[in-house]
Amino acid sequence: xxxxxxxxxxxxxxxxxxxxxxxxxxxxxxxxxxxxxxxxxxxxxxxxxxxxxxxxxxxxxxxxxxxxxxxxxxxxxxxxxxxxxxxxxxxxxxxxxxxxxxxxxxxxxxxxxxxxxxxxxxxxxxxxxxxxxxxxxxxxxxxxxxxxxxxxxxxxxxxxxxxxxxxxxxxxxxxxxxxxxxxxxxxxxxxxxxxxxxxxxxxxxxxxxxxxxxxxxxxxxxxxxxxxxxxxxxxxxxxxxxxxxxxxxxxxxxxxxxxxxxxxxxxxxxxxxxxxxxxxxxxxxxxxxxxxxxxxxxxxxxxxxxxxxxxxxxxxxxxxxxxxxxxxxxxxxxxxxxxxxxxxxxxxxxxxxxxxxxxxxxxxxxxxxxxxxxxxxxxxxxxxxxxxxxxxxxxxxxxxxxxxxxxxxxxxxxxxxxxxxxxxxxxxxxxxxxxxxxxxxxxxxxxxxxxxxxxxxxxxxxxxxxxxxxxxxxxxxxxxxxxxxxxxxxxxxxxxxxxxxxxxxxxxxxxxx
Amino acid sequence: xxxxxxxxxxxxxxxxxxxxxxxxxxxxxxxxxxxxxxxxxxxxxxxxxxxxxxxxxxxxxxxxxxxxxxxxxxxxxxxxxxxxxxxxxxxxxxxxxxxxxxxxxxxxxxxxxxxxxxxxxxxxxxxxxxxxxxxxxxxxxxxxxxxxxxxxxx
Numbered sequence: 080x081x082x083x084x085x086x087x088x089x090x091x092x093x094x095x096x097x098x099x100x101x102x103x104x105x106x107x108x109x110x111x112x113x114x115x116x117x118x119x120x121x122x123x124x125x126x127x128x129x130x131x132x133x134x135x136x137x138x139x140x141x142x143x144x145x146x147x148x149x150x151x152x153x154x155x156x157x158x159x160x161x162x163x164x165x166x167x168x169x170x171x172x173x174x175x176x177x178x179x180x181x182x183x184x185x186x187x188x189x190x191x192x193x194x195x196x197x198x199x200x201x202x203x204x205x206x207x208x209x210x211x212x213x214x215x216x217x218x219x220x221x222x223x224x225x226x227x228x229x230x231x232x233x234x235x236x237x238x239x240x241x242x243x244x245x246x247x248x249x250x251x252x253x254x255x256x257x258x259x260x261x262x263x264x265x266x267x268x269x270x271x272x273x274x275x276x277x278x279x280x281x282x283x284x285x286x287x288x289x290x291x292x293x294x295x296x297x298x299x300x301x302x303x304x305x306x307x308x309x310x311x312x313x314x315x316x317x318x319x320x321x322x323x324x325x326x327x328x329x330x331x332x333x334x335x336x337x338x339x340x341x342x343x344x345x346x347x348x349x350x351x352x353x354x355x356x357x358x359x360x361x362x363x364x365x366x367x368x369x370x371x372x373x374x375x376x377x378x379x380x381x382x383x384x385x386x387x388x389x390x391x392x393x394x395x396x397x398x399x400x401x402x403x404x405x406x407x408x409x410x411x412x413x414x415x416x417x418x419x420x421x422x423x424x425x426x427x428x429x430x431x432x433x434x435x436x437x438x439x440x441x442x443x444x445x446x447x448x449x450x451x452x453x454x455x456x457x458x459x460x461x462x463x464x465x466x467x468x469x470x471x472x473x474x475x476x477x478x479x480x481x482x483x484x485x486x487x488x489x490x491x492x493x494x495x496x497x498x499x500x501x502x503x504x505x506x507x508x509x510x511x512x513x514x515x516x517x518x519x520x521x522x523x524x525x526x527x528x529x530x531x532x533x534x535x536x537x538x539x540x541x542x543x544x545x546x547x548x549x550x551x552x553x554x555x556x557x558x559x560x561x562x563x564x565x566x567x568x569x570x571x572x573x574x575x576x577x578x579x580x581x582x583x584x585x586x587x588x589x590x591x592x
Numbered sequence: 593x594x595x596x597x598x599x600x601x602x603x604x605x606x607x608x609x610x611x612x613x614x615x616x617x618x619x620x621x622x623x624x625x626x627x628x629x630x631x632x633x634x635x636x637x638x639x640x641x642x643x644x645x646x647x648x649x650x651x652x653x654x655x656x657x658x659x660x661x662x663x664x665x666x667x668x669x670x671x672x673x674x675x676x677x678x679x680x681x682x683x684x685x686x687x688x689x690x691x692x693x694x695x696x697x698x699x700x701x702x703x704x705x706x707x708x709x710x711x712x713x714x715x716x717x718x719x720x721x722x723x724x725x726x727x728x729x730x731x732x733x734x735x736x737x738x739x740x741x742x743x744x745x746x
Contacts, residue, residue, distance in 0.1 A: 120713070459707075
């Protein structure tokens with residue numbers, strides 16, 4: 080990938096900055112060849128990726144090096160795009176929003192600084208992946224469990240900072256952050272929460288600190304570079320019970336959401352869980368051409384064949400009960416009482432007891448199998464998910480499903496939809512899978528996405544997280560009082576980062592410069 | 593994804609069988625220290641980044657196979673997502689990279705740094721040039737260095 084300079088920066092200034100970075104991190108960790116730039120592009124770009132091109136990457140190994148890099152970036156007015164591990168697949172991966180930005184790759188900062196078995200707390204650097212942490216817990220036989228997202232290649236802290244999800248009672252990852260260490264754009268170093276005390280004993284134990292809590296200010300933002308994150312881990316339960324529920328008809332999503340919402344609110348089910356359509360299985364274990372080679376979205380008759388082959392419902396949902404033996408058994412009984420009359424058959428729970436292989440339990444085990452889905456359309460695959468937040472209401476979910484499915488049909492994409500039930504909300508994920516080698520299909524995917532953002536905004540649903548290419552559009556949909564939130568964000572941005580060097584444009588946040 | 597997790601138990605067992613074999617080969621070659629490392633990585637589900645040691649330093653002491661397993665194994669082992677894709681697209685005989693004899697250094701370099709199919713490119717932070725050279729050495733090792741494999745398509 081040829082060099083694209085940051086806007087307003089001359090080639091001479093750029094080279095000077097790279098030399099200064101090399102003095103800080105060593106020449107080996109300034110990655111500025113054409114090949115390097117290519118490696119930081121978005122492999123799943125919705126288009127050719129030319130709208131989000133990095134100019135180089137720099138990979139520090141310490142807080143001091145990050146502080147020095149920020150000083151140099153301020154001096155030369157060069158935008159930086161921090162990534163923890165750069166594996167934010169489907170959201171832009173490591174690529175920057177603003178072309179010409181230098182990726183600040185924190186992948187070398189991969190130390191697990193502390194794990195407290197007794198309190199279930201960890202202190203992690205941003206380069207620690209789910210695989211790293213899982214391996215460490217298992218290797219040292221520490222009875223703490225992870226919650227992992229579908230793509231576990233990425234960073235634990237990075238995922239929590241983007242509000243990623245997993246599927247245990249600790250699945251709302253951002254809510255398990257407890258205390259951050261952050262380098263501000265000025266180079267100043269702060270610790271949030273109780274860590275603001277120099278000799279704090281409880282940085283990872285109490286989230287709020289004294290006075291305003293700033294942790295969430297550094298989530299999905301561009302106000303600082305997080306260098307350490309406190310993170311809560313779940314104590315290994317005594318038992319788990321897993322169950323998969325298949326719903327035969329598309330309209331079943333309505334009653335199911337209503338019943339499950341009550342079970343979730345009353346603590347019978349404690350994890351966020353996904354209720355998704357049959358394409359979730361088909362895309363992992365097969366490719367589209369195994370089923371259908373015709374134009375347009377897969378016809379309903381073919382969908383029926385797929386469901387028959389995979390012995391799955393139109394929708395299916397899997398979830399786990401975690402806890403003491405007596406508690407999970409009692410909760411399973413409640414679930415049976417509520418759901419079996421609606422389903423017309425008995426539910427089969429799969430039990431795990433402490434001491435049995437963890438892979439059979441409801442623990443989060445890191446995996447990359449879900450990346451299979453990008454192969455669905457053939458060629459170089461990509462995916463992008465439109466995920467508006469909704470109230471947990473069956474009637475609304477059914478209406479939303481019908482509307483989104485109609486859009487997928489209209490644009491000729493196979494409907495891949497799911498409803499992830501949070502505590503008091505739904506993330507309605509609409510996943511578009513495309514072949515990047517097919518320019519027309521990719522352009523159509525982009526158009527479908529943009530259309531769904533507008534559709535949802537009209538209905539009062541906004542996205543919880545989005546790909547680089549749609550950040551501005553989604554940010555613009557948060558429009559109360561003439562975009563007052565955007566004004567607040569800009570005020571904070573200008574105060575902390577007057578030169579606008581840190582991740583300009585991330586989540587629609589820009590500084591004046 | 594419930595089904596996927598269920599299969600996981602089986603998958604780990606299969607992998608461990610292969611890894612035991614690799615460790616035995618290393619042992620027979622007199623690389624006792626490497627055996628310990630191979631065991632450590634494989635049975636701890638690998639890729640554990642050591643409490644404070646950068647991986648690149650640790651890698652210098654490891655056999656090429658361990659460097660490959662750490663950096664590529666998550667996707668390119670039995671039942672890995674890369675193995676599944678290759679089986680589907682190129683056939684089962686081309687699915688496991690470790691068994692391939694048709695890979696050349698330039699091709700591997702290109703696949704790693706530019707990405708291939710649905711595999712994203714790997715940066716020099718993911719995998720340094722020195723580590724990539726070790727991966728290439730492993731995947732292009734001569735026939736004499738290849739162990740007789742148990743059939744892997746069971």
